[in-house]
Amino acid sequence: MKKLIITALLVVGMTTYAQDTKESSEKANMERMTPEQRQQRQLKKLTTDLNLNSEQQVQIKQLLAEQSVKRENRIVQKEASTEEMRSKRESAKNKMQEEKIVLDDKMKVILTPEQFITWKANQEKMKQRAVSRNKDKRGTKM
Structure with missing residues (x-):
């Protein structure tokens, strides 16, 4: 009976591990796609799901391209603001250290x-x- 329970637990554990691996590999493939490839894939999916005609496909392709450009701009802005915040934090830290040194010197005199x-x-x-x-x-x- 114990062997049966242990075997069942092993099978369940291996099954869930295999499913996790499959999902993570799909995410890794998604990240490797270029923005144009993602747009084409999304357009293809919308075309099949919604039965889009050629005019609608052209319009949606333009819309997806605009969204992609906006998304890339947001990413660049976020990275720039992160660097800016990091530099501000660093300068504030340096200023505090300088003030601490000045305070220590003044206290040493007093x-x-x-x-x-x-x-x-x-x-x-x-x-x-x-x-x-x-x-x-x-x-x-x-």
Whole structure:
């Protein structure tokens, strides 16, 4: 009886794994197609599904081409905005580090060496608390 149950579970597991592999390979093939190939495939499908005449096919082909151009433009804009955000983030980070160095220098002048060491230790504790708090927040979202 145990062997029968184990065999059944193996068959079910292998079947679901095989189906997942098939779907992922179709997605990989879809990504390799050029925009023109995707348009032709979509036009062919619409023609067979909707019984389009030649005039409708020409109009839909133009529409699909326009949509493809718009889609490519959105992708380019998104990549540009991502790079822009990355550079802004990087410059803000650099600015904060520079301000921290200036603050440390000013505190070093004002405080005694023992006070400065204590202040730096407190700063490090606060930093560690913030890091752990952020990790906790990220952990609860997932």
